[in-house]
Structure formats: C-alpha cells, structure tokens
Amino acid sequence: MTLQPLLVSTGLVAIAEIGDKTQLLALLLAARFRKPVPILLGILAATIANHLLAAAVGVAAGAFLQGPWMRWVLGIAFLGFAAWALIPDKFEEDESPKERAGSVFLTTLVAFFFVEMGDKTQVATVALAARFHEVFMVAAGTTLGMMIANAPVVLIGEAAAKRLPLRLIRILAAASFAAIGLWILVTG
Numbered sequence: 177m178t179l180q181p182l183l184v185s186t187g188l189v190a191i192a193e194i195g196d197k198t199q200l201l202a203l204l205l206a207a208r209f210r211k212p213v214p215i216l217l218g219i220l221a222a223t224i225a226n227h228l229l230a231a232a233v234g235v236a237a238g239a240f241l242q243g244p245w246m247r248w249v250l251g252i253a254f255l256g257f258a259a260w261a262l263i264p265d266k267f268e269e270d271e272s273p274k275e276r277a278g279s280v281f282l283t284t285l286v287a288f289f290f291v292e293m294g295d296k297t298q299v300a301t302v303a304l305a306a307r308f309h310e311v312f313m314v315a316a317g318t319t320l321g322m323m324i325a326n327a328p329v330v331l332i333g334e335a336a337a338k339r340l341p342l343r344l345i346r347i348l349a350a351a352s353f354a355a356i357g358l359w360i361l362v363t364g
Contacts, residue, residue: 181308185317186324188304188352189297193325201291202326203333209280212330213342216323218284219330223322224315226292227301231315234305253303258354263345297322 193199206216292298297318305314 181304181310181313182320182351183303184308184315184356185304185314186321188356189318189321191321191322191348194329195295195299195323196295196325198288198291198295198297198322199326199329199342200327201287204283205287205331206330209283211280214279214281215284215330216327218281219288219326220319220323221281222285222288222292222318226289226298227315227318227322228311230298230301231305231311234302234314235311237302237311238306238309248361249250251357253357255354255357258350258352258357262350279301285316300358 202215205218206212207216301314301318304318305311308314317332
C-alpha cells in the first residue's frame with residue numbers, strides 16, 4: 177500500500193480549499209457561534225460523510241470507465257479544476273446556516289455537508305478516487321486537507337482570514353491541479 181493517494185489528496189484539497197465557499201462557511205460559523213470544538217467536529221463529520229461518498233463514486237467510475245481514454249478524461253478534468261480554482265468563490269446569503277434550536281454541531285454538520293455538495297473539493301475527490309482507485313486513502317486525504325484548511329479559520333477567526341493572500345493561494349491551487357492533470361496525461 178502506498179501513501180501517494182493520501183498525500184496527493186491532502187495537499188491538493190488543503191490548497192484548493194483556501195478561499196473556498198466552505199471555508200467562508202467555517203468563518204461564518206466561527207463568528208456566529210464562537211464555539212470552535214463543535215464547529216470543527218461538525219466540519220469533520222460532514223467532510224468524512226461527503227468525501228467517502230464522493231470517493232466511492234470516483235472508484236466506481238474509475239472501474240467502469242477503463243481504457244486508455246480514461247487518462248484523457250481525468251487529465252482534462254484536473255486541468256478544468258485548475259481553471260476552476262482561479263475563480264474566487266462567493267458565499268451566497270441563502271447558503272448561510274439558519275440559527276435553529278439544534279446544536280452548533282448539528283448546524284455545522286448539515287450546513288457543511290450540503291454546501292460541500294458539488295463543490296470543487298468534492299468533485300476533486302471523485303476524480304482523485306477514480307485516478308487512484310482508493311476510497312479510504314483518498315477520502316482520508318481530502319478530509320485531512322479540508323481540516324488543515326478550515327481548522328485555522330475556525331480557531332483564529334476573521335482576523336487571520338483577512339490577511340491570507342487568497343489570489344496567490346488560488347494560483348497555487350490551480351498550478352497544483354494543472355500539474356496533476358499534465359502528469360496524468362503524460363504518464364498515463
């Protein structure tokens with residue numbers, strides 16, 4: 177067993193998540209509730225569930241879509257992720273969590289799970305799992321990447337988030353996705 181799926185998944189998602197709408201959601205939840213532990217646990221639980229599902233879909237798609245053209249599909253998909261990473265996310269007001277009688281953990285879990293649906297990190301999880309054929313290593317890596325990117329936002333809060341060079345980080349994320357896409361296309 178190799179650690180490559182875990183390490184690549186962690187690195188790509190940690191970089192790609194910076195400035196993403198789910199990171200903005202983490203910031204909003206931290207500012208609203210000021211309870212970092214249940215927020216972090218909610219993010220962790222939502223990400224595990226979401227990315228296990230995405231990785232399972234990716235492995236199934238990778239097994240179903242076998243053949244030499246699969247590398248072209250994956251390579252082009254990662255080049256598309258590179259372009260997508262350059263586009264700043266806007267946090268929509270209707271995506272913000274509603275305060276309910278439920279716990280901070282439950283609010284975070286539900287909000288984070290649904291905001292992550294169709295997000296570039298979830299789609300990247302599908303593609304990484306299709307590439308590596310590893311559900312658990314990819315899901316663990318992408319979940320770790322999400323926590324690496326979101327935990328500081330929750331713990332440090334808005335002051336630190338305002339100082340991050342988001343444009344540079346988006347460029348680094350795009351370069352990472354492009355490098356993986358080119359690597360897939362060249363090495364097949």
